[in-house]
Amino acid sequence: MQDDNNTKSVDCKEPETIRKELDDKFKPKKEQGLLLSDSYRRLELDKRAVKVMECGTFLEWRLYENGDQRLNHANFCKDRLCPMCSWRRSLKVFGQLSKVMEVLRELYQFVFLTLSMKNCTAEELSQAISALLGAWDRFSRTVPFKNAFEGFFRALEVTRDTDPIITPLMWYGSKKSHRKPKAAYYQNQGLSIGDPNPTFDTYNAHLHVITAVLPSYFKKGDYISQQQMIQLWRRACKVDYDPTAHIQKITQKGLKDVSEIDMSAAIAEVAKYSVKSRDFIVKDRFGNVVEDITDSGVLAFLRGLTGRRLYSYGGCFKKAAAELGITDKLDDDLVNTETGEVLAPELSYMILQYSWMMGCYNLVSKERHMNIDIVPD
Ligand SMILES: [Zn+2]
Numbered sequence: 001m002q003d004d005n006n007t008k009s010v011d012c013k014e015p016e017t018i019r020k021e022l023d024d025k026f027k028p029k030k031e032q033g034l035l036l037s038d039s040y041r042r043l044e045l046d047k048r049a050v051k052v053m054e055c056g057t058f059l060e061w062r063l064y065e066n067g068d069q070r071l072n073h074a075n076f077c078k079d080r081l082c083p084m085c086s087w088r089r090s091l092k093v094f095g096q097l098s099k100v101m102e103v104l105r106e107l108y109q110f111v112f113l114t115l116s117m118k119n120c121t122a123e124e125l126s127q128a129i130s131a132l133l134g135a136w137d138r139f140s141r142t143v144p145f146k147n148a149f150e151g152f153f154r155a156l157e158v159t160r161d162t163d164p165i166i167t168p169l170m171w172y173g174s175k176k177s178h179r180k181p182k183a184a185y186y187q188n189q190g191l192s193i194g195d196p197n198p199t200f201d202t203y204n205a206h207l208h209v210i211t212a213v214l215p216s217y218f219k220k221g222d223y224i225s226q227q228q229m230i231q232l233w234r235r236a237c238k239v240d241y242d243p244t245a246h247i248q249k250i251t252q253k254g255l256k257d258v259s260e261i262d263m264s265a266a267i268a269e270v271a272k273y274s275v276k277s278r279d280f281i282v283k284d285r286f287g288n289v290v291e292d293i294t295d296s297g298v299l300a301f302l303r304g305l306t307g308r309r310l311y312s313y314g315g316c317f318k319k320a321a322a323e324l325g326i327t328d329k330l331d332d333d334l335v336n337t338e339t340g341e342v343l344a345p346e347l348s349y350m351i352l353q354y355s356w357m358m359g360c361y362n363l364v365s366k367e368r369h370m371n372i373d374i375v376p377d
Pocket of ligand 1: 078
């Protein structure tokens with residue numbers, strides 16, 4: 001096997017699609033991961049710092065005669081906050097959930113729920129997540145929930161407000177970045193654009209849920225209105241205010257006339273990262289990391305999310321997932337994120353190995369072979 005660190009010595013060109021994926025997808029996550037590793041080091045979490053620093057430094061692709069190119073081996077770290085691993089988890093959830101819903105849509109329609117409670121401070125975050133998940137447990141066991149919904153997929157997401165002042169984007173919102181306009185909220189408090197942001201450095205834990213309903217749901221008595229949903233969620237949360245409980249119907253005009261865009265938008269929303277690295281790696285306008293705000297965020301997210309079940313299936317979703325051989329143990333395999341047929345690595349005709357060196361991915365080995373397993377351990 002060729003083992004030469006000089007890319008130029010490799011005889012023929014690497015596939016452009018793999019180079020593009022490395023530069024556009026893997027590299028930015030790797031760079032964010034290194035900033036997370038720096039933060040872990042400052043927090044004296046040295047083991048984590050090393051693990052995240054080494055995440056995704058080795059990637060191996062296999063090429064197949066039918067044109068398939070599959071990532072076959074990688075050293076992912078599985079750290080909860082690692083941007084690389086969060087991306088892999090998200091890809092995996094997206095693929096799995098798409099499969100499950102493809103099966104379920106023969107029988108069901110879908111409703112999208114966003115459930116949340118008030119924002120909290122870094123110190124309160126872990127407790128707030130426990131309260132949210134506890135409320136979900138109570139809510140999903142209630143009679144109205146069971147009568148209305150045949151099953152669900154739920155995902156936990158935590159966001160942090162990192163804007164010190166109210167920006168036009170926050171005021172007017174943006175469809176592109178899924179931000180709702182908050183002008184009315186600020187106006188109620190006598191605030192305008194440029195004023196200090198009243199929710200700066202607070203956290204919001206929320207659940208995105210896709211539930212399955214029978215087609216008759218929208219006409220019969222078990223239908224839960226927006227107002228009823230808020231009251232049911234409020235009772236489950238045991239709070240003295242109206243918490244966020246937003247319902248959206250996932251657009252389907254008929255079983256054969258499904259709006260693919262809306263369906264995949266809903267799947268993308270639940271499959272997105274539990275925490276985005278821009279919420280803890282905070283930079284100033286010159287692009288430099290603001291260390292104290294970054295480190296306090298890293299610590300809060302780490303404490304809040306460690307040991308939590310980020311995603312879970314219930315009812316008909318759980319049954320369909322089990323029949324497809326899908327579990328919610330995502331971290332068992334972050335290499336293969338596709339749910340289709342898994343091609344046997346020995347059937348590939350080419351192995352490409354990449355290493356992260358000097359700030360980019362370099363092709364370090366390219367080996368043509370025929371049905372011989374020569375993967376190093
Ligand atoms: Zn990782």
